[in-house]
Every structure is written in structure tokens, then in C-alpha cells.
Amino acid sequence: MGRARAFVLAGVLTAVPILAGCVAEPGPSPTGTLMTGPATTGSPEPPSTSAPLETTQSSNKAPVYWIGRSSNNVFLYREFRDVPEQENPVTRALRAMMSDKPLDPDFFTPWQNPGKLATSISGKDVITVDVSEDAFNSNLDADMAARAVQQLVYTATAAAASSGLIDSGQQIRVRILVDGHTDYMAFGQVQLGALMTRTAGLVAPVWIIDPQEGSEVADGSVKITGRSTSAGGKLRWQILRTADNGAKAPFLTGETTASSEQGQAGVFTLALTLPAGDYELRVAQAGSDGGPDQFEDNRSFKVR
Template identity: 50%
Template sequence: MRRGPARPGRRARLAAALAAASLLATGCTTGIRNHDDTVMPTTAGAQSTSLVTSAPLETATAGQTIPVYWLGHSDSSVYLYREFLASPTTDEPIVASLEAMMTRSPKDPDYFSVWKKPSRLGASISAKNVITVDVSSDAFSQTVDAGIAQRAVAQLVYTATAAAAMAGLINPDSTPQVSVLVDGHTGYKAFGQVSLDNPQTRDPSLLAPVWIIDPGNDSTYHALPLKVDGQGISPTGSLTWSLAKVVDGKAGRVQQTGTVKIPKGPDQFGPFSFNLVPPLGTYEISVFITDPSAPGGKVGVDSKVVTLAGPSPTPARK
């Protein structure tokens, strides 16, 4: 969850996300909550101001999840954030991830997507590391501005390359490209804004400067310590974290705070990890870049709500 322009409360956002999920059968877009999700903030142009300058591929894994990138507001821009969703057992991995991106709802209600359910979707990979995605034009029927359209296309590129990389379908030593066909043809203007003339690669400037990968939002844990993993970048090579107790669905007073180093160092996008041992309860974990130019200033805030419920009950012996 991010802290940027004034946004609805978490309960309202969660209710909206659940309501949107019920529209799956009709093919409506699942991630849009309000007008803010179809336009870039008025204080920002179409270009991102992210500190991220490289976008490493995911590593191959045999896990039962698929990667999906979503859009999310942060500060005065919109960035890409990744989640892992349960994997369908029958679909080809790239198609499965893209279909989830276009039809399913994010686990974190602060994420969103402007894609709509396509009537047709396919994908293939060439020997030259080019992923070709062929999608029907109805996937682009949401009305958005140029900034959101640019990010939605990047969302597809990131999701397709992540799925291919995790499935071991591409050569990780060369940069994968994604060619997008619409109804079998090149040159379509996505969302009426972005021309799909040439193969595209990952644009690192659109990655969120900070995001929490684990724990997932609204997850419950039965053992301590609670391990927090994520990715981020900072001019100092350190990020700040805070832990606030959640009462009646709202984050209250910050109870713990600290810093965590990004092992790759200053101005290098990379993983971070730290452990927490708070009392049992429900908390909002936030990680962000401290803004030295403003007292208490925070940049790129990402937050997750997690419940620490103590040990699971031991099953009774028969």
C-alpha cells in the first residue's frame, strides 16, 4: 500500500476490490477503483522520476505461482509492482500470467490494472529471445490517458518477461523483447495512446523505487520472527521501515522503526531483508526512502498489513 495523493481508506479500497472481483464473469476490468486509476496525477507528466536504472529478470523456479505486475500510485507518479498469484495447472505460463493480469484482482487493494478481459490471447517465443503476444483489441477498451497507457503496456512487457524467465523459457544472458500483436497485426495504438510498432524491453524507470515482496498484504503468520523481504533503491543505500498497530482497520501510532541496508549499495536497485519480533496483533509494515530535504519526509512508501496470530493449534491425537 502506498502513500501518495489522498486515497480512499483501506476498508473502502478492499470493498471496492472485492466488488470488482465479482465482475470477472462479465469480462469487466477488475482493478479500476476510481478516476485516479485512469489518469496520471496532475503534478506529474508521462515520464517517471524513479531512481531505478536497471530491471533484472526473475530467476527460473519450479514454484506453483505465476508473476503478475500491477500499477500502483506512489508520491506523484504511478509505478509497477509485482505479486505472485496461484498458478492454473493447465495454461502455458506466459498466457497464464497475462490472463491473470487482465482478469484477476491484485491481492493488495492499492494495486490496480486498466486491462479488460480479452476474447483471445496467445504467446510464443522465438530463438532470438523475442516473446510475441497476440491479444484481441477488446483488452484495450478502458479509456486512460497517455501516462497510464504507457505504464499498462510496460505492465504487459514486465509480466510476459517475468513469466518466461521464471519458467526457464528464455536465455537470461540476453535482453528479452516483447512484440505485441493486436488481432494478429502490428502497429495498433494501445488504449488509443501508445503505438505498438516495434518490440519492447523493460523500462526500469517505471519500476517502483521500493516495494515489499513478503509478507503479502492481509496475510497471517503463526511464528516469529516475521521476515520482511523486498526490493528497493536509495541514494544512501539504506531504507527506513516502520511498524504501526492496526486498530479498527486503520494504522495507528508507529510502535517500532528502524533502517535496513540494501546490500548492493547506494543508487543500486536490489533486495533487502529484515526481521521483526512484535507482540501478537495486526500491524501495518511500511518501508520507504527518507527524504532529507523535508522533516519526516517519505519517498516511495510501500506498506502491507499483516496479522501475527501466534502458534497454530496442535491437532488433537486420536
């Protein structure tokens, strides 16, 4: 698979509500400077749709979006993470996005661990995020900076919707403040200030949801779930088994179709019987007219 860095967006904000969020303790910032090139390099155009807003779930895990690359395009991918419960769900998810490392080594985040972070929700559809300036201490080009801002928008809206704090049946908007002020230039590239919504076309066209990277599942029946932005589209999948010497060999292959049913559009599921071992799952959109498969996602997991 191999995903890396680059991106797309625009936005601006107004009005400054009072924040009822939590203030973070300063922590170490990730090291390194990110320099990026164009988001695409002559690869097939991804679908222009966006993933449906998350629905309320009973799990305490926080939905966090990361940046990754597939087929020479850069997309947003989501993981569910265990997070401390002392803050509200939106703040918890954003703090993880800015200070944790993704489980999948193919993902990354350009955000830095902020000295201050607070969030609030006003009305039925507006999330306000107030973050300190040190969160933007990465050197990004315009495309990547835009993607990073959308990474925050996707994570904030996902956390609010999945925790039931906001109605997922309507469009949720996000206002980003920096040290309480509007009109900040995020990463020196994207002007903040106006209400923002999820930009279509940024989520990965193929996306494995479960199992998560590095997870362990019980011996026997293994349930695999994922999402494609092509509802009703054909997907090809492959399971590789890892030998003791680290070599990977094909173990199972097959095809499946993403659901076209309302409410489940794009979802795909597989139920496989796997003996104990280390595996890698690969899923891609089937190429049309005999062309190569596209937008592959992969995931390593263990069966014990």
C-alpha cells in the same frame, strides 16, 4: 501510501510468428472508465533504473505486475499469484494481469479480460503476445496507456524468466499483436508493432516483496524482504499494530540499508519477532540532508 493512476513508454513491432498459445474463454470485463492526469505532480524524480529480470524459481506462482502510485509518481509493482496450470506460464501471468484484481487495494490494472490470449517464444529472447482487441477497452491518456503496455512487457518477461522458459541473462524482447495484426494503437494512444523491452524507471523505487498484502505468517520470527532501486541506500521502516477498534499505533521502527552486492543489489531483508496480531509495514527511502522520506510502500499482514 495511496497509489493510483497515470504513466510513460514508447514502442513499435514487426514480423508475425505463428503462435502456439491458448485461447481464453470470454469472461466478464471490469467495469469503469479510467481517466488519468500527468504521471507526476512536482514530486522528486524517481531513479531511472529498472528492477533486475526475475530469476528461475521453483514456485508455481505467477509474477504479475500492477500499477500503483507513490509520492505522486506512478510505478509498477509486482505480486506473485496463484494461477491455473492449464496454460503456459506467460499466458497464465498475463491472463491474471488482465482479469484478476491485485491483492493490494492500492494497485490496479487498466486491462480488460480478453476474449482471446495466446503467447509464444521464438529463439532465445523474443516473446510474442497475441491478444484480442477487447483487452484495450479502457479510456486512458497517453502516459497511462504507455505504462499499461509496459505492465504487459514486465509481466510477460517476468513469467518467462521465472519459469525458466527464456534466458534471464540477456535482454528479453516482447512483440504485441492484436488479433494477429501489427500496428494496432493500444488504448488509442500507443502504436504496437516493434519489439519492446522493459523501460527503465517504471518499477517502484521501494517495493515490499514479502509478506504479500493480506497474507498470514506464523507467530514469532517474521521475515520481511523487499527491493529498492537505490543499491546501498538507506531505508526507514515502521511496523504499526492494529487494535480491535481498527486504530493503528506504532509498534516497531528502524532503519536498514539496501544491499550493494552484485546479484543482490537493492535487496533488503528484516527479521522481526512479532506476537499474534494485525500489522501494517511501511518502508521508504530515507530523505537526504534531512529531507522527507520518499516513495513509501506499505503492506498489511496478519501474524497468527
